[in-house]
Amino acid sequence: MSAAAAAGTWRLGDLEVNRIGYGAMRLTGNGMMGNSDGRPIDRGAAVRILHSAFEQGVNHIDTAAFYFSPLRSANELINRALASWRDDVVVVTKVGPGRDPSGQWLAMARPDRLRGQVEENLRQLGRDHLDVVNLRVNGPGTSVAEHFGALAELREAGLVRHLGLSNVRPEHLAEARAIAPVTCVQNAYGLDSRRSDESGLVDLCRERGIAFVPYFALSGLRREAAAAPERDARVHTVARAHGATPAQIRLAWTLHRGPHVLAIPGTTNPAHLAENIAVGALRLTEEELALLDEPGVAGA
Numbered sequence: 001m002s003a004a005a006a007a008g009t010w011r012l013g014d015l016e017v018n019r020i021g022y023g024a025m026r027l028t029g030n031g032m033m034g035n036s037d038g039r040p041i042d043r044g045a046a047v048r049i050l051h052s053a054f055e056q057g058v059n060h061i062d063t064a065a066f067y068f069s070p071l072r073s074a075n076e077l078i079n080r081a082l083a084s085w086r087d088d089v090v091v092v093t094k095v096g097p098g099r100d101p102s103g104q105w106l107a108m109a110r111p112d113r114l115r116g117q118v119e120e121n122l123r124q125l126g127r128d129h130l131d132v133v134n135l136r137v138n139g140p141g142t143s144v145a146e147h148f149g150a151l152a153e154l155r156e157a158g159l160v161r162h163l164g165l166s167n168v169r170p171e172h173l174a175e176a177r178a179i180a181p182v183t184c185v186q187n188a189y190g191l192d193s194r195r196s197d198e199s200g201l202v203d204l205c206r207e208r209g210i211a212f213v214p215y216f217a218l219s220g221l222r223r224e225a226a227a228a229p230e231r232d233a234r235v236h237t238v239a240r241a242h243g244a245t246p247a248q249i250r251l252a253w254t255l256h257r258g259p260h261v262l263a264i265p266g267t268t269n270p271a272h273l274a275e276n277i278a279v280g281a282l283r284l285t286e287e288e289l290a291l292l293d294e295p296g297v298a299g300a
Contacts, residue, residue, distance in 0.1 A: 019255060043072070050081035069103070170204055
């Protein structure tokens with residue numbers, strides 16, 4: 001059994017994937033704000049990271065056409081890396097937001113512009129259809145009906161295999177499911193950022209058989225910021241008990257939220273990649289989960 005398979009599998013529609021995947025945003029050398037603070041990772045090194053992930057059993061990867069920096073495109077790197085793995089890895093991308101060539105964010109695409117965004121992902125990834133496309137929603141008050149309806153038409157046309165949602169609330173999920181099947185929901189979620197628990201969305205996805213895919217599961221409220229020393233005493237306590245890193249405990253906590261929860265941690269560090277994937281074999285006790293669910297204690 002591969003390392004990534006140790007946490008079990010889940011189905012994205014008819015596509016079975018290991019629950020531990022990989023998020024490609026950091027391969028571009030920047031976060032979501034446009035430009036990199038440092039030099040992006042070398043292309044060869046980026047492809048080697050992806051190949052290493054695939055060799056360790058990662059078979060689903062998160063990306064977007066708007067994951068790019070002046071010198072790197074996540075989709076281009078994935079396309080290159082998948083040359084010999086194309087039929088073995090599920091690629092999940094997203095549409096809705098856009099950026100101009102300088103990296104500046106554009107307004108949410110109109111429904112009639114989503115086909116162009118889908119086709120751009122197809123071109124960059126070198127595919128004739130996309131495995132999964134998430135509609136990224138801009139705000140809590142935004143209706144998804146027109147946009148999701150436009151994607152449902154592209155699904156019927158064969159350009160998209162499965163549909164999902166990103167950055168949403170339960171009412172968005174209900175609205176979308178009335179139009180077409182929803183395969184996954186991707187939201188910011190982690191030990192310090194639990195709005196999807198407060199709204200009931202994590203449990204709702206489990207009840208509906210929908211994958212829940214947290215992003216920022218490790219960085220939490222820091223979002224795209226660089227890693228910082230762990231300051232939560234609970235996390236340190238559990239990490240010591242398992243001989244694990246605090247980041248591994250945070251990731252394991254999300255996976256313990258249910259068999260429908262997938263992980264897409266991103267990194268450009270081979271050692272961190274191996275640590276992230278190894279979390280699949282980490283089993284937290286009920287007592288440890290209860291401790292982690294208590295109010296945080298600043299300082300270790």
